[in-house]
Amino acid sequence: MPLIPTSFDAYFAYSAANPRTSSSVFSNLVLPLTAEEYNASIAAASPRLRAPQPAISAPTIQNALFSRFMIELQEGFNILCFGYGSKRQLLNHFATHFCSKKGHVVVAxxxxxxxxxxxxxxxxxxxxxxxxxxxxxxxPEKQAQMLSSYFSEKGKSHLYIVIHNIDSPVMRTPRVKSILSLLALTPNIHVIASIDHINSPLIWSSSECISRKSTSFGGATTPRGFSWIYHDLTSLAPYDFELANIDRTSLTSAHGGGSRKRVGFTSNLASTLNPALPGGGTTNISETAALHILASVTQKAQKLFTLLANRQLEAIEDGPGTEKEGQGVDLQATAIGYDALFNLARGDFVATNDTALRALLGEFRDHGLIVSAQGGSGSGGEVLWIPLRKERLTSVLQKLQTQT
Structure with a gap:
């Protein structure tokens, strides 16, 4: 009589199986936009529906609310704004028309x-x-202590610190929290911040939230905390400016901190233009990121990148692939074999042996600026290419030449 597995056994058998993930991900199909391209596209797009106008957009309500902000700041509290929509323009308006009349203003x-x-x-x-x-x-710790001592003296000017998205991964680290908690409870320093994450209130403990500023100036020690007062600043405004500096085709851009999962660049999918080459499996990189990487490597590494880029641009010009609407050239069809790249590098005195070439390629591989795959049955060797489309690769080369 065959054994019938119970639901208990079936659960653990299913949990032990390797999960299947799709290799057709959005970041492989759509090339990332630069900040300039994104802003131009957003500005050119016409809204189909009239955007709803929140109550805070009324000048009378704005002035009344911001006047209340100033009173609460003078009483020793700090302002923490929440609500749906970008709060950047509202807080900048508050800093320009209210805070600047009372003291110095710094925006982060x-x-x-x-x-x-x-x-x-x-x-x-x-x-x-x-x-x-x-x-x-x-x-930064010594700077915070010096500022706290300076602005704790009676008669000093007021300093207003406006922080957009204090709940960002950078601002959530224990070190930054400790520094800001010292500044926030300094008598003449006032913090106005915004949050967007639904779990942002969990960043601060209850004691940090209810701590109050010292009423006396020139005390021996300054307490640490934030003394928050929450205000709903729902604006319903789009987050265009906040999203303009991230890679909109990468899920890691919304990563909440911690270690990131490394992306593998080798694939066994067939290429659309050249079946002999594997396709897919690449992660496109933005032009700005490429320039940052190139600025941090040696001149020999930059020269190697220039060799590979020029070879790839020639292959794009001579190849059968043409850019279609919404779909770019299959860059893997323009890949160069490792042996051919080694001959180019040796002929240009960039790398005289295999070890030197792989050392130069290592930095680019780690950052995804050069990707590789195993060739098909025709070649069988390793092939390499740069995951940048033609116009961006040309722009990177031009900027690299002006810098060197």
Missing amino acids: NGFLPDFAIKDLFSQIDNIPEVQDLGMTSLT
Whole structure:
């Protein structure tokens, strides 16, 4: 009599099986847009429906709310704005027309992928009365302590710090939280911040939220905390500016921090233009990212990239592939064999042996600027190419030549 597996056994048998994932992902089919292309496309698009106007858009309601903000800031609280829609323009308006009349204003764009806490202190250091403190060569922790001591003195000017998206991964680290908590409870420093993530209130403990600023100036120690007052600042405005600096074809752009999963670049799918070459499996890279990578490598590595790029552009011109609407050239059909690239590199004195060439390629492989796959039955060797379409690859080469 055959054994019938129970639901208990079936559950663990199913859980132990390897999950199947599709190799046809969105980031492989659509090339990433640059920030300029994205902004131009958004500006050219005409809305089909009239956008709803929230109550906060009325000037009278805005002025009343912002006046209340100023009173709460003077009473020792800090403002934390939530709600659907971009709050950037509203907070910038508040900083320009209200905060700037009472003291110095510094704006931090926490939503930028490359934002760091040192960028905030660089802006603060540009304030005339702060320049005499000599904070440039200090660590962010020392700079925060020096600013806290300076603005804790009676009679000093007020400093308003506007932070867009304080819930971004960069601003959520324990180090940045500790620095901001010291500044937020300094008597003459006021923080106005925005959040968009639904779980953002969990970033701060209850003690950090309810901590109050010291009423006396020149105290020995400054407490740490934020003393938040929450305000609904629903604007229903699109997040165009916040999203302009990310790769819109990559799910990792919405990653919430922590380690990222490395993408594999080898594929066994057939190419659409050349069946002898494998296709797919590549991750397209933006022009800005390519320039950042090239700026951090050696001159020999840059020369190797130039050799491969020129060879790929020639292959695109001579190849049968033409760009169709919404679909680019199959770049793998323009790939160059490893042996052919080695001959080019040796002839141009870039790499004289296999070890040197693979060392130069390693940096590009790690960042996805050069990808590879095993050739088909015709060649069988490794083939390499750059995942940039023709006009972007040409632009990268031109900018690289002007820099060198």
